[in-house]
Amino acid sequence: MVDPQPASEQSPERRHPPRLEETEEGAVLFNVPFPSDLSQLKGMSPIIAKWPYQINYIHSYGQDSPFFAGLANKKLLGTRCSRCGTAYGTPRLRCMGCGGECDWFELPRRGRVHTWTTCYFSGEAYLDETPFHLILVEWENVATLFLSRLVGCESADISIGMQVEARFRRNSKFNVADVYFVRAPKQT
Amino acid sequence: MRPVYMVAGGVSKFAKARPTVTFQQMVAEAFDAALAQVPALTPEQIDGSVASYFSDHFQRQLMAGIMVQDYLGLCPKPSKRVEGGGATGGLCFQTAWEAVASGRMEVCVAYGFETMSRVNTWKGNEFIALASDVSFDFPLGGFYTGYYAMMVVRHMHEFGTTVEQLARVSVKNHRNACHNPYAQKRLRLTIEDVRAAPMVAYPLTLLDVCVMSDGAAACILASEEMAAKLTDAPVRITGVGTGTDTMRMADRPHGEVLLLPHESPADYKGLKYPGVHSFRAGRTAAIQAYKMAGVTNPPRELDFVELHDAYTSSEIQTYEDLGLCRYGEGGSFVESGKADLGGLVPVNPSGGLLACGHPVGATGLMQAVFAFWQLQGRIGTHFGDSTLQVPKARRGLIHSHAGTGTYITVTIMEAV
Ligand SMILES: [Zn+2]
Numbered sequence: 001m002v003d004p005q006p007a008s009e010q011s012p013e014r015r016h017p018p019r020l021e022e023t024e025e026g027a028v029l030f031n032v033p034f035p036s037d038l039s040q041l042k043g044m045s046p047i048i049a050k051w052p053y054q055i056n057y058i059h060s061y062g063q064d065s066p067f068f069a070g071l072a073n074k075k076l077l078g079t080r081c082s083r084c085g086t087a088y089g090t091p092r093l094r095c096m097g098c099g100g101e102c103d104w105f106e107l108p109r110r111g112r113v114h115t116w117t118t119c120y121f122s123g124e125a126y127l128d129e130t131p132f133h134l135i136l137v138e139w140e141n142v143a144t145l146f147l148s149r150l151v152g153c154e155s156a157d158i159s160i161g162m163q164v165e166a167r168f169r170r171n172s173k174f175n176v177a178d179v180y181f182v183r184a185p186k187q188t
Numbered sequence: 189m190r191p192v193y194m195v196a197g198g199v200s201k202f203a204k205a206r207p208t209v210t211f212q213q214m215v216a217e218a219f220d221a222a223l224a225q226v227p228a229l230t231p232e233q234i235d236g237s238v239a240s241y242f243s244d245h246f247q248r249q250l251m252a253g254i255m256v257q258d259y260l261g262l263c264p265k266p267s268k269r270v271e272g273g274g275a276t277g278g279l280c281f282q283t284a285w286e287a288v289a290s291g292r293m294e295v296c297v298a299y300g301f302e303t304m305s306r307v308n309t310w311k312g313n314e315f316i317a318l319a320s321d322v323s324f325d326f327p328l329g330g331f332y333t334g335y336y337a338m339m340v341v342r343h344m345h346e347f348g349t350t351v352e353q354l355a356r357v358s359v360k361n362h363r364n365a366c367h368n369p370y371a372q373k374r375l376r377l378t379i380e381d382v383r384a385a386p387m388v389a390y391p392l393t394l395l396d397v398c399v400m401s402d403g404a405a406a407c408i409l410a411s412e413e414m415a416a417k418l419t420d421a422p423v424r425i426t427g428v429g430t431g432t433d434t435m436r437m438a439d440r441p442h443g444e445v446l447l448l449p450h451e452s453p454a455d456y457k458g459l460k461y462p463g464v465h466s467f468r469a470g471r472t473a474a475i476q477a478y479k480m481a482g483v484t485n486p487p488r489e490l491d492f493v494e495l496h497d498a499y500t501s502s503e504i505q506t507y508e509d510l511g512l513c514r515y516g517e518g519g520s521f522v523e524s525g526k527a528d529l530g531g532l533v534p535v536n537p538s539g540g541l542l543a544c545g546h547p548v549g550a551t552g553l554m555q556a557v558f559a560f561w562q563l564q565g566r567i568g569t570h571f572g573d574s575t576l577q578v579p580k581a582r583r584g585l586i587h588s589h590a591g592t593g594t595y596i597t598v599t600i601m602e603a604v
């Protein structure tokens with residue numbers, strides 16, 4: 001067909017029909033088969049698209065922040081209830097026994113293995129670090145435990161009750177992995 | 189509170205991946221299967237619903253519950269979502285029970301689902317580990333199997349539980365599933381097979397750990413009056429209990445064992461409880477449910493148990509919390525065959541989570557459906573094989589469990 005009107009007399013809409021901009025990103029499927037008989041559509045295979053999903057989350061440690069500041073200063077902090085005296089190996093500012101307010105205190109560097117495991121798999125973010133050891137650390141007269149990594153030994157070397165000692169990352173990442181444990185050196 | 193009955197239940201087959209349908213359609217399959225059991229039920233008679241799904245990350249959809257509600261044609265009736273990690277299904281069932289028990293509803297539908305195949309297994313593990321403290325737990329590995337491995341290492345230390353006893357749970361549950369067409373994994377295994385499987389987190393191997401699934405389940409609960417109109421084989425919900433514990437496993441302090449009626453303090457001299465080897469929330473839930481149902485000696489008064497065996501170790505820990513045996517005797521309980529079909533208390537005759545799969549929001553409701561069919565004596569009808577039917581099953585227990593024992597529900601159901 002030949003347009004009967006000269007181009008100069010066409011409306012702007014006819015020269016540039018409105019349409020959504022076509023982009024190069026995201027297209028994953030071309031020439032999708034489609035039956036002429038619509039009753040066949042229920043037998044169609046599912047269309048499966050990959051949707052990237054990434055966010056930056058601004059996490060606040062809130063009232064627990066001093067714990068992470070402590071790790072950056074090579075101090076492992078617990079809390080103790082100002083009302084009933086219960087000591088917590090993982091800090092909490094409110095006592096779960098009596099509801100009292102807790103105060104910060106420095107935990108001993110040395111504790112003992114309450115229980116342990118070696119992980120050969122993990123969440124995706126930590127797969128590169130496998131295998132790694134997890135331990136729960138216990139201290140005398142501290143009511144609760146502390147979850148951490150144990151480094152520098154084999155599974156066969158780990159046992160419940162063994163003494164471990166806290167170490168700190170030099171370059172703090174401001175997460176709970178800034179502290180880790182090693183087998184306590186023999187005391188002289 | 190007035191009596192509440194389960195009158196129908198349905199399950200979609202659990203599978204590693206169901207890309208051919210959305211979660212709405214998966215729930216519709218389960219819902220339609222339930223509706224088929226109560227042909228007299230009209231849409232107008234359904235007063236409302238409760239939705240169960242665990243993770244907004246797996247669905248990548250907020251308010252997914254309402255999308256199911258509208259797909260099922262239940263708008264504008266009341267509905268809400270309940271959420272409590274792995275126990276979401278159990279909590280949903282109990283919330284539907286509350287709706288009917290309180291008199292707010294005559295008929296309430298509990299439906300649940302999860303689509304876990306939408307991410308790879310290790311990303312899925314990461315999502316699940318977001319249900320541990322992201323400040324103090326997650327950055328150390330983001331891995332729940334690691335947490336459960338630490339619990340069982342302590343259980344082994346306290347009580348002498350062995351890895352072979354753990355494996356025995358896997359053998360039993362996978363074997364049972366061979367007769368359950370709804371199960372995801374139907375395997376005949378030996379203890380050696382379980383121990384020879386790849387180690388995931390010592391001492392738990394790939395066959396000690398449940399798998400991720402896509403699936404849905406639905407239960408219909410009704411008042412006594414409506415139940416009588418709808419079915420000739422209603423199942424009464426006679427006991428409901430719920431317990432909680434600290435999010436962080438590290439925060440479990442030591443105290444005294446919470447005793448069941450058939451136990452005495454002398455049984456547990458010197459035992460520090462719960463520590464990380466036992467689930468105080470499970471014991472708490474059991475105490476409430478037994479009291480309400482009038483159960484005083486659980487191993488003698490329960491005909492079967494469907495419990496949350498996300499790990500073989502947690503099944504053994506749970507025998508003890510439920511009082512099927514004393515604390516410390518869980519390993520020998522399974523080893524002696526007491527949890528087998530035909531044993532003292534068959535546990536997970538369906539195959540449990542280990543073999544059926546664990547599409548989180550559906551799991552607790554799946555247990556209710558299997559228990560319902562057991563108590564109706566209709567396992568043969570639904571499974572096409574009556575091997576798993578517990579003879580003369582009158583009273584069953586279902587148990588749903590979250591986190592490191594963070595939310596736990598126990599519900600007792602009885603034939604009438
Ligand atoms: Zn206090």
